[in-house]
Amino acid sequence: MVLTQWSNGRLPTLEDVAHRSGVSKSTVSRVINGEPRVRAEVADRVREVIADLGYVPHHAARQLVTRRNNAVAVVATQPQDRLFIDPFFDRHLRGIRKELVAHGVQPVLLFLEDPDDYPRVADFLGGGHVDGALLFSLRADDPLPAMIRRLGLPAVFGGRPLLREGEPVPAHVYVDADNRGGAREAVRHLLSLGRERIGTITGPYDQEASAVDRLDGYRDVLFDASPELIEKGDYTQQGGAGAMAALLERRPDLDAVFAASDLMASGALRVLRERGRRVPDDVAVVAFDDLAPIAEFTDPPLTTVHQDIEGMGRLMARLLCEGARVPSVVTPTRLVLRGSA
Amino acid sequence: MVLTQWSNGRLPTLEDVAHRSGVSKSTVSRVINGEPRVRAEVADRVREVIADLGYVPHHAARQLVTRRNNAVAVVATQPQDRLFIDPFFDRHLRGIRKELVAHGVQPVLLFLEDPDDYPRVADFLGGGHVDGALLFSLRADDPLPAMIRRLGLPAVFGGRPLLREGEPVPAHVYVDADNRGGAREAVRHLLSLGRERIGTITGPYDQEASAVDRLDGYRDVLFDASPELIEKGDYTQQGGAGAMAALLERRPDLDAVFAASDLMASGALRVLRERGRRVPDDVAVVAFDDLAPIAEFTDPPLTTVHQDIEGMGRLMARLLCEGARVPSVVTPTRLVLRGSA
Numbered sequence: 001m002v003l004t005q006w007s008n009g010r011l012p013t014l015e016d017v018a019h020r021s022g023v024s025k026s027t028v029s030r031v032i033n034g035e036p037r038v039r040a041e042v043a044d045r046v047r048e049v050i051a052d053l054g055y056v057p058h059h060a061a062r063q064l065v066t067r068r069n070n071a072v073a074v075v076a077t078q079p080q081d082r083l084f085i086d087p088f089f090d091r092h093l094r095g096i097r098k099e100l101v102a103h104g105v106q107p108v109l110l111f112l113e114d115p116d117d118y119p120r121v122a123d124f125l126g127g128g129h130v131d132g133a134l135l136f137s138l139r140a141d142d143p144l145p146a147m148i149r150r151l152g153l154p155a156v157f158g159g160r161p162l163l164r165e166g167e168p169v170p171a172h173v174y175v176d177a178d179n180r181g182g183a184r185e186a187v188r189h190l191l192s193l194g195r196e197r198i199g200t201i202t203g204p205y206d207q208e209a210s211a212v213d214r215l216d217g218y219r220d221v222l223f224d225a226s227p228e229l230i231e232k233g234d235y236t237q238q239g240g241a242g243a244m245a246a247l248l249e250r251r252p253d254l255d256a257v258f259a260a261s262d263l264m265a266s267g268a269l270r271v272l273r274e275r276g277r278r279v280p281d282d283v284a285v286v287a288f289d290d291l292a293p294i295a296e297f298t299d300p301p302l303t304t305v306h307q308d309i310e311g312m313g314r315l316m317a318r319l320l321c322e323g324a325r326v327p328s329v330v331t332p333t334r335l336v337l338r339g340s341a
Numbered sequence: 342m343v344l345t346q347w348s349n350g351r352l353p354t355l356e357d358v359a360h361r362s363g364v365s366k367s368t369v370s371r372v373i374n375g376e377p378r379v380r381a382e383v384a385d386r387v388r389e390v391i392a393d394l395g396y397v398p399h400h401a402a403r404q405l406v407t408r409r410n411n412a413v414a415v416v417a418t419q420p421q422d423r424l425f426i427d428p429f430f431d432r433h434l435r436g437i438r439k440e441l442v443a444h445g446v447q448p449v450l451l452f453l454e455d456p457d458d459y460p461r462v463a464d465f466l467g468g469g470h471v472d473g474a475l476l477f478s479l480r481a482d483d484p485l486p487a488m489i490r491r492l493g494l495p496a497v498f499g500g501r502p503l504l505r506e507g508e509p510v511p512a513h514v515y516v517d518a519d520n521r522g523g524a525r526e527a528v529r530h531l532l533s534l535g536r537e538r539i540g541t542i543t544g545p546y547d548q549e550a551s552a553v554d555r556l557d558g559y560r561d562v563l564f565d566a567s568p569e570l571i572e573k574g575d576y577t578q579q580g581g582a583g584a585m586a587a588l589l590e591r592r593p594d595l596d597a598v599f600a601a602s603d604l605m606a607s608g609a610l611r612v613l614r615e616r617g618r619r620v621p622d623d624v625a626v627v628a629f630d631d632l633a634p635i636a637e638f639t640d641p642p643l644t645t646v647h648q649d650i651e652g653m654g655r656l657m658a659r660l661l662c663e664g665a666r667v668p669s670v671v672t673p674t675r676l677v678l679r680g681s682a
Contacts, residue, residue, distance in 0.1 A: 106451065
């Protein structure tokens with residue numbers, strides 16, 4: 001959706017946001033600048049429209065400072081053996097490359113695996129070979145954002161950084177999916193099916209912002225949910241299976257689960273089947289990611305929150321090439337209905 | 342094996358080659374320089390020892406001309422969706438990265454997918470950002486070698502270039518497996534089992550030098566093989582199945598097959614099973630590559646020619662960093678015995 005908006009040749013304007021939100025331009029400005037004196041519902045609505053349109057505040061936009069290299073670094077921060085089979089990275093990179101190439105910019109992939117790699121990668125990034133960098137900083141305590149800040153290199157991150165208590169909000173731009181909104185939609189869907197005891201299998205919320213946001217979305221809707229209904233997983237299939245078993249142990253009366261990733265949901269489905277629970281009849285399951293082929297080939301196929309990973313990659317590259325100095329761009333998600341709920 | 346030799350702290354010398362070959366140093370020199378007046382068997386023997394030791398002629402070695410960037414480009418020339426699932430590239434890159442990093446050199450991965458990419462990649466390669474390049478040029482008519490020559494960038498290629506008739510031998514260094522010697526060993530093994538009607542499923546010898554070399558190795562041993570016993574495949578499973586069917590059609594009395602890749606052999610096994618031929622009892626099969634997990638999980642598991650792909654990657658990087666201006670380095674292969682022959 002964001003890309004449809006962005007690729008019609010015209011960037012969405014402040015007017016578009018005001019018009020679509022049904023508020024004045026000055027109200028939109030106040031929301032963007034985080035000023036008080038805006039009702040929470042109005043601010044939420046404006047932020048939703050901003051995400052929906054992929055609006056980037058015009059006054060803050062800036063081009064890459066220099067384009068002398070016509071090259072941008074993409075920094076991969078996983079071991080190669082995981083990286084090459086990671087469907088997220090594959091799609092992110094696909095979107096990034098398409099968009100950079102469309103801007104005549106050469107993508108340059110750097111690997112950052114070991115602590116030893118940091119100084120060498122920093123030397124290259126700071127050596128005047130690239131005009132900017134696209135990075136993924138998903139885990140807490142990642143030294144990358146600070147490194148980029150020190151180098152003074154224009155950069156866009158994929159994924160909201162997870163801040164420790166008291167840590168300053170980083171200045172860098174990031175692109176993320178609307179994890180919180182997607183989770184809300186997932187849980188609301190389960191409620192709409194008449195489910196009353198809805199558990200959640202969370203991601204590693206001590207490590208990744210997406211896990212925090214997806215849990216927050218669950219709590220937005222079920223603000224009085226018992227802690228018994230919440231079990232932490234780790235975004236893996238095995239972790240999902242373990243968490244499902246723990247939830248069933250504590251709450252055999254569970255009639256629905258929101259699993260914060262497709263992989264965890266696939267593990268949960270296996271445990272539910274082993275315990276003789278029918279999905280969706282006894283326990284409805286909604287997941288998050290909509291990763292092909294996982295989501296379509298589970299039994300039953302997963303009702304899950306879709307995020308446009310390739311589109312986020314394109315947006316990261318576009319923000320870097322066309323300019324942005326905004327706190328973030330959050331791209332919309334949507335619920336895809338299949339058999340599991 | 343090459344790496345064992347190379348990593349003992351001392352590079353093999355001309356003396357080592359002469360000693361191991363049982364010839365004089367001047368004879369070794371004549372072989373290296375491609376001079377006549379050396380008997381074919383002697384030249385073959387010397388070349389085998391050179392490959393076995395991983396010897397690089399000392400007088401020709403040179404360091405990377407400049408090390409001011411401490412970065413080397415690795416140019417990937419497949420579409421991303423094939424690249425990331427290609428076990429060859431994965432292992433090549435693993436070896437390359439290990440060795441570059443050990444030399445304090447930053448690997449920089451560039452993608453070269455479309456014809457449109459060439460000028461942009463050439464701009465980057467020629468822009469003074471990297472000290473050299475590692476490339477894969479396996480197909481005929483690839484513009485990469487000429488591009489690299491024009492840029493004057495130190496480079497090492499993975500894979501012997503396939504030259505068209507009359508095309509000059511390129512000046513660039515390449516690292517390849519001993520495809521011809523490996524194929525010879527495969528066919529000799531089938532002969533040693535008493536097989537008498539040995540067919541071969543070749544790779545695309547109009548396109549890839551490895552396919553030419555593996556067919557030449559087959560012909561070295563079976564120089565009087567009937568053309569009926571030779572069927573061209575394309576290195577895919579499906580191509581192997583089609584070629585196997587064609588061979589059986591022409592020669593139902595076939596008692597062995599040398600398939601020039603594991604993937605083609607896996608397709609051939611399927612066709613043999615469908616036609617009621619037992620492997621290895623009725624038809625023995627030897628393959629080439631020893632790609633995990635393919636070779637180990639076919640039924641029966643493949644007897645196949647192993648090549649050290651990660652080692653070749655390391656050698657490419659080492660030759661670039663430590664210097665080499667030799668026509669080629671050919672790394673040894675070895676036959677791995679499993680159930681299919």
